Amino acid sequence: MPRKIRLRKVVEPPRFKGYRPFGVNSKSRKSIDLLYEEYEALKLADYDLLKHDEAAGLMGISRPTFARIYESARRKIAAALVEAKEIRTVFGNAVMDKNWYLCSKCNARFNIPETMDKETCPACNSKHIELINK
Amino acid sequence: MKTIITSTGNQLNSIFDLRFGRAGWFCLYDDQSGEISFIENENINSQSGAGTKTVEKVVELGAQKVISGDFGPKAKELLEKFNIQMVLLQDDNSTVQHIIDKLKS
Ligand SMILES: [Zn+2]
Numbered sequence: 001m002p003r004k005i006r007l008r009k010v011v012e013p014p015r016f017k018g019y020r021p022f023g024v025n026s027k028s029r030k031s032i033d034l035l036y037e038e039y040e041a042l043k044l045a046d047y048d049l050l051k052h053d054e055a056a057g058l059m060g061i062s063r064p065t066f067a068r069i070y071e072s073a074r075r076k077i078a079a080a081l082v083e084a085k086e087i088r089t090v091f092g093n094a095v096m097d098k099n100w101y102l103c104s105k106c107n108a109r110f111n112i113p114e115t116m117d118k119e120t121c122p123a124c125n126s127k128h129i130e131l132i133n134k
Numbered sequence: 135m136k137t138i139i140t141s142t143g144n145q146l147n148s149i150f151d152l153r154f155g156r157a158g159w160f161c162l163y164d165d166q167s168g169e170i171s172f173i174e175n176e177n178i179n180s181q182s183g184a185g186t187k188t189v190e191k192v193v194e195l196g197a198q199k200v201i202s203g204d205f206g207p208k209a210k211e212l213l214e215k216f217n218i219q220m221v222l223l224q225d226d227n228s229t230v231q232h233i234i235d236k237l238k239s
Contacts, residue, residue, distance in 0.1 A: 050207065106223075106236065107223075108221050108222065109221075109222040110219060110221040110222065111214070111219060111220050112219065113214070113219055114217065115198075116217075116219055122199055122201075122219055122221045123201060123221050123223060123236055124236045124239055125237075125239055
C-alpha cells in the first residue's frame with residue numbers, strides 16, 4: 001500500500017516561476033523541479049533564520065521530515081548551480097495556508113481575511129485581481 | 135478603515151519602507167476621517183521579536199490593513215489570526231503620499 005502523503009503548509013508562494021542560468025545555452029538541458037515546500041523550507045531556515053523545530057512547526061510537519069525536505073532543497077539548488085540547469089517551481093505536496101492574490105494593475109500581492117471585501121485590490125482598488133495559488 | 139503604511143521617515147514625502155518589524159516609522163491613515171499620523175517604531179533596535187511587537191502595535195492602533203514590503207513568518211501568522219490584511223508592494227521608490235493617493239483612487 002502506498003504511503004499516505006501528508007500535505008505541508010506553505011506560508012507564502014515563491015515570487016517566481018523559475019530561474020534560468022545566464023550565459024549558457026540551457027535549451028537542451030533538463031530543468032530541476034523545486035517543490036514549493038522545498039522552497040519554503042530553505043526560506044524559513046536560511047532566509048528567515050528560524051531554528052529547524054520552529055520552521056517544522058510553522059510548516060505543520062515533524063522535524064525529521066523538515067530536515068529531509070530542507071536537504072532536498074539544498075541539493076537541488078546546488079545541482080542547478082553546478083550543472084547550469086533551470087529551476088522550475090512546482091506545487092509538490094504543499095498547501096497554502098492562506099490564499100494570496102495578485103493585482104494585475106499595480107502588482108500588489110495580498111491576502112483577503114474572511115472579514116473583508118473580496119472584490120478589489122487593497123492598494124489601488126482595481127478589480128483586476130487574480131488568485132496566485134489555487 | 136485604518137491602514138498602516140511602513141515608512142522610512144515621518145513625512146508624506148518619505149520613501150515607503152519595505153521592512154515591517156524594522157521599519158523606521160508607521161504611517162496611520164484613516165480613510166473615513168482622512169486623518170494621517172506618523173508613529174515612530176520603538177522596536178526597530180530590539181534583538182528579537184520585532185515582527186511580533188509590531189503586530190501588537192498594529193492591533194493597538196486599530197488598523198485592519200498593513201502595507202509593507204515583506205512580513206516575517208511569525209508576523210504573518212499573527213496578522214492572519216487578527217484578520218488584518220497584508221498587502222505587499224515591491225516598489226521601493228514610492229513615497230507614502232503616492233501610496234495614499236493610490237488607496238484613494
Ligand atoms: Zn492594485
